Amino acid sequence: MTSSLSARVARFKQDQVLDAAIAVFARKGFHAASMRDVAAAAGVAPGSIYNHFENKAALLLGIVDRMSARAAEATSLPPADANLRDLLITAIRTPLAAMTGETTELFRVILAEILVNRDLAEQFRRRVLNPMLSACGDVLASHLPQASRDTWLRVVSAIVLGLILQRLIDGDAALPLPEDLADALLAGLQGAAP
Amino acid sequence: MTSSLSARVARFKQDQVLDAAIAVFARKGFHAASMRDVAAAAGVAPGSIYNHFENKAALLLGIVDRMSARAAEATSLPPADANLRDLLITAIRTPLAAMTGETTELFRVILAEILVNRDLAEQFRRRVLNPMLSACGDVLASHLPQASRDTWLRVVSAIVLGLILQRLIDGDAALPLPEDLADALLAGLQGAAP
Amino acid sequence: MTSSLSARVARFKQDQVLDAAIAVFARKGFHAASMRDVAAAAGVAPGSIYNHFENKAALLLGIVDRMSARAAEATSLPPADANLRDLLITAIRTPLAAMTGETTELFRVILAEILVNRDLAEQFRRRVLNPMLSACGDVLASHLPQASRDTWLRVVSAIVLGLILQRLIDGDAALPLPEDLADALLAGLQGAAP
Amino acid sequence: MTSSLSARVARFKQDQVLDAAIAVFARKGFHAASMRDVAAAAGVAPGSIYNHFENKAALLLGIVDRMSARAAEATSLPPADANLRDLLITAIRTPLAAMTGETTELFRVILAEILVNRDLAEQFRRRVLNPMLSACGDVLASHLPQASRDTWLRVVSAIVLGLILQRLIDGDAALPLPEDLADALLAGLQGAAP
DNA sequence: TATGAATGAGGGTTCATTCAT
DNA sequence: GATGAATGAACCCTCATTCAT
Structure with a gap:
């Protein structure tokens, strides 16, 4: 199923971003960490995070x-x-x-x-x-x-x-x-x- | 005692600012509250807070x-x-x-x-x-x-x-x-x- | 070359900002000129300058x-x-x-x-x-x-x-x-x- | 002459402030030095400087x-x-x-x-x-x-x-x-x- | 979907100056 | 004259978010 594959990829990227967010938040704290920090740690562009999470707070929910x-x-x-x-x-x-x-x-x-x-x-x-x-x-x-x-x-x-x-x-x-x-x-x- | 009087006044003003900070922080949270908010609640100018507290964090210590x-x-x-x-x-x-x-x-x-x-x-x-x-x-x-x-x-x-x-x-x-x-x-x- | 193009554009924007900085600094002096002044003269938002120059002093170096x-x-x-x-x-x-x-x-x-x-x-x-x-x-x-x-x-x-x-x-x-x-x-x- | 005496005193204070300004400006530069710095170095209150000099620039003229x-x-x-x-x-x-x-x-x-x-x-x-x-x-x-x-x-x-x-x-x-x-x-x- | 430059509101803080005491 | 707390405009800079590419 194509949809399953793309969904798998999407899930993977999402996890990648979440891993980065966890690492960055744990190290710098939520407010001290910027979306740029998270993006850099995840190896993606800042804007890309918003394809997976609505906003910064949504990262915490994730x-x-x-x-x-x-x-x-x-x-x-x-x-x-x-x-x-x-x-x-x-x-x-x-x-x-x-x-x-x-x-x-x-x-x-x-x-x-x-x-x-x-x-x-x-x-x-x-x-x-x-x-x-x-x-x-x-x-x-x-x-x-x-x-x-x-x-x-x-x-x-x-x-x-x-x-x-x-x-x-x-x-x-x-x-x-x-x-x-x-x-x-x-x-x-x-x-x-x- | 003159020194006691001015000290008393200073203490009073400090308390005034602290009261405002407590109210504002309790209502909006520390990060969401701005120094402007605190100043407004205390009825003083933003810059005046810094006559009594070194910075925003010092309000928390107070x-x-x-x-x-x-x-x-x-x-x-x-x-x-x-x-x-x-x-x-x-x-x-x-x-x-x-x-x-x-x-x-x-x-x-x-x-x-x-x-x-x-x-x-x-x-x-x-x-x-x-x-x-x-x-x-x-x-x-x-x-x-x-x-x-x-x-x-x-x-x-x-x-x-x-x-x-x-x-x-x-x-x-x-x-x-x-x-x-x-x-x-x-x-x-x-x-x-x- | 794509990289060359984007680099060219970046260079152009940088020059645009630098031109503005030169004009503003020459007219008002370095300290009297604000980043807002430079941004306005360059026709960009204040925050945009920091995409090209680390800070105000970096404009002088430029x-x-x-x-x-x-x-x-x-x-x-x-x-x-x-x-x-x-x-x-x-x-x-x-x-x-x-x-x-x-x-x-x-x-x-x-x-x-x-x-x-x-x-x-x-x-x-x-x-x-x-x-x-x-x-x-x-x-x-x-x-x-x-x-x-x-x-x-x-x-x-x-x-x-x-x-x-x-x-x-x-x-x-x-x-x-x-x-x-x-x-x-x-x-x-x-x-x-x- | 009373006026002469008070004038002498005034001149002395003025010199005191100017000495301080020279020391402070030489050390920190004009813009980096604050009136508070100058006052502290002169051993007077910040407001007192304005009894002798119209403003910060007047210190330079002095x-x-x-x-x-x-x-x-x-x-x-x-x-x-x-x-x-x-x-x-x-x-x-x-x-x-x-x-x-x-x-x-x-x-x-x-x-x-x-x-x-x-x-x-x-x-x-x-x-x-x-x-x-x-x-x-x-x-x-x-x-x-x-x-x-x-x-x-x-x-x-x-x-x-x-x-x-x-x-x-x-x-x-x-x-x-x-x-x-x-x-x-x-x-x-x-x-x-x- | 990914990008990253652009945005601009808003942040904390400074400081020359004033003025009631 | 001396004081120093109060002022508030203005500063530089950050950053979550957007959007044209």
Whole structure:
């Protein structure tokens, strides 16, 4: 099919531009990066980007789209018959482990823009955040009674988000071990108090 | 004292500009707001801002400065002989309660910029984040053994930050009750599992 | 050749801008002229200038470049088997004759900037001044012994520069005739003294 | 006399500001130096300068005024019964010798502005240039017949101006010895040619 | 579809000058 | 006279976007 071929080519170019945008945004930030920068990194002319993306903001939406695919892969590994502790450790470690190198910087930039860009926030919620929360909730569902499930989902997701945010704000701060966090959460504060 | 008077006036004008900057940044965001916007909101000429702040970024530093003062007030309330549950509830509720109206929007903007502006992040850590964490840690110190204190401080601070971040990303999401969170954390996941 | 065509067009636009810059600078001076002025005179948008010249100072460098081309043409006429007097007259008259109308005003502006702009001075020396001195020195070489050649080159070049400067400072002052200057220099002061 | 005292004080302050202006202009150039810079160097408030000088350009006029005084001193040394060669050497050496350190830089800046500022040029001609030329002409008058006097005055003054200009354009170029120049001019080119 | 020169609004900032104190 | 904060026009330059080729 000719249309399929041209569509494939178009998709390829689009990916090329998106790769460049990711690299450039991660390195310089969204506002500091110019469309010229992205075009240069992608090896295309500035005007060509507009054949694939409506405007600069659309590049961010495209990046979030791609993040959603990656997130789906990462989350799609349900450890079958794991116990609660292992599930917890996995739920905490997986997102934190993803935060390395360029990914960290990209997420930093995306998050900064999400906070200030309504459309992007919406997209991020729909494509990345909610799916991850759903998956997480499903896993918890088999281990917790309905009553406490929602609360603990909020707790765990907040912890993960909070740790990532701390990491982004203070790159030097050491992250706690997922095992320690899991054990503490399992035992509860009462178990810790003398 | 003459010097005190002129200093007082200078401080007043500075505050006037800062108020305007806060309002404008909260409404339009940092990058979308121009110095002209701030000047207009402050009722001064564009050039006059530079009599009080070195440049646009310095306005953000000034805002963080002010936030640190507010944070100090809010944190300075140690509930004396409170039990662990009450402390926990207070530690969670206080920062969340502060997130209302313009404060939310301002924090949104500041946070977005912190993620991307090294100087501002440093200032924020030194003036706002670390003091709050220290105060929180001090309170926990009298209730937890050394061993688990650090972990629980990380847990609690991460939860608070994470909840705030969720709120900023999804303004419609209902926040969980501090009481529920506290009870869950006290009992631990083991207590929740059937 | 396609590349040749687009290069030709680019060169043409560049010249167009440079023409405008020359006219505007000559009329208003370098500092008093704004990029908007130049753009308006060139019939392009202000931002377009930056497609051809890196910044305002680069316009001056471009002007000096062009002066160097003109200077080369003017200097390239060695009167073959001329005698010393004719050479002298030519060496004095040629640069002075070039100082008419807009050229005068342009040179006034360029010189004013050269005095204060290191890069421009370097460029002017390399592209305009030294080539002219070299050419002048070569001509003298065949008429003077090594010993006095350098001194007389300095004398003649200083006289020309000095006369031009006097002209620029006092536009009304009449220039002496090259013939009179040449005769005086040939005869020497001793010949003039009673 | 009270008026005399206050006038003295006023004159003193004015000198103070002028000293500062000279230092600052010589270091940074006229356009690059701000009134704030001058005020700071003078130890006064920016607004105070306007009590003594009408505007920034008037500072330049003041500087030229002062130069005229200095020039008068330097020129006022008539070598009594000197011979023509000594006169020539003195006429050449004196202005060149004045070009050292800060004076050079100041003259560079003043000259750059003279080229572009009609009022300043007029002032410079009336107060500095013409008096020096007159003095020089008077000296030559006793050694040269009317006929050649004007031509030689132009020659000598142009040489001096030209040498200074060359020096300003190329700070590294060595100046020729006044003695060599004088001897060459005395003997004439015919004397030099083989 | 790809190009890249052209656009022009808008950015942050400077600074000579004024004037109320 | 001295002050220095306030002024606001004007500066150079950037850059997302367009469109003729």
